[in-house]
Amino acid sequence: MKRTRAQLAAWLLIGGPILVFSLWAMVDNTRLYFVTMLNGLTLASLYFIVASGFTLVFGLMRNVNLAHGSLYLLGGYVGYVVAAHTGWWVLALAAGFAAAAVAGLLMQWLILRHMQGQDLRQTMVTIGLSIVVADILLWIFTGQVYQMEAPEWLQGPIRGLPLINAYGAFRLSLLGFGIAIGLFLWWLLARTRIGMMIRAGVDDRGMLAASGVNVNLVFALTFALGAGLAGFGGVIGAVELSMVPGEDTRLLLASLIVVIVGGMGSVPGAAIGAAILGLAETYGLAYAPTYSVVFTFVILILVLAFRPRGIMGKQA
Secondary structure, three states: OHHHHHHHHHHHHHHHHHHHHHHHHHHHOHHHHHHHHHHHHHHHHHHHHHHHHHHHHHHHOOOOOOOHHHHHHHHHHHHHHHHHHHOOHHHHHHHHHHHHHHHHHHHHHHOHHHHOOOHHHHHHHHHHHHHHHHHHHHHHHOOOOEOOOOOHHHOOEEEEEOOOEEEEHHHHHHHHHHHHHHHHHHHHHHHOHHHHHHHHHHHOHHHHHHOOOOHHHHHHHHHHHHHHHHHHHHHHHHHHOOEOOOHHHHHHHHHHHHHHHHOOOOHHHHHHHHHHHHHHHHHHHHHOHHHHHHHHHHHHHHHHHHOOOOOOOOOO
16 A cells, blocks of 8 residues: 555656646647657657667676667668668668677677676676777768768658648658567567577576577577667668767667666667657757756656666566
């Protein structure tokens, strides 16, 4: 009973101000409120795409990979080069995914698999790797800002939308990308034999190996998938945001927040965490730009205070 009352008080404490703000914002400027909501959800889709790979690697496999942001940057730069030379955006997506996946596979196979369970060593080594990769990319591409054009079929606005009239086609497509990747990961982890082996390997690596499964290969391929999703997000980010030194740190921080808020190892939790972070950032920039960065830390404080394992996190 006491726990129910505490939960109700927490919901009122968090939901009450949000409800009051939403009613005021809709009355003040309806179009701005809903455009900002769409901006937040599309930004959340990008965060989810990148953080879903981080969820696989960090949340599920318990590999601390703080070079995840550098893989995002690598995929974005490779995608930009491929798109510039071929003009095929879809090929750029594939190239960005493949480049980051191969880099992640090499990282896991050559280095991280020898440090299984050694979180501090993994943290220090991947920080060093992220610095090296970022400096190599800075040396090759300099500090110039690179912006990739959206494909022709996604250029321009979609008109006739209720309440907001028009919205960018590419930004709206990010919702589709996020939903598709989320459904794929859920199917992979919950409905396939590979997903069963991944979950079993996390719970009891020795028992899975004793059953004849090549655990190192399963984990390496999973790590490659997580890294590839970072590169995939990098190509999308090259259109939606830009490719410039420093974006790797921003996306790594966003991925960490998403995993902490949503819960380690939970794909639905990553989606919820990304939505909360994306909406908080965009509404903060639209209505309180001076204090927008504070909202991220307020979210972290509230989650760690009331739900330390994350919204969808399972008790260890």
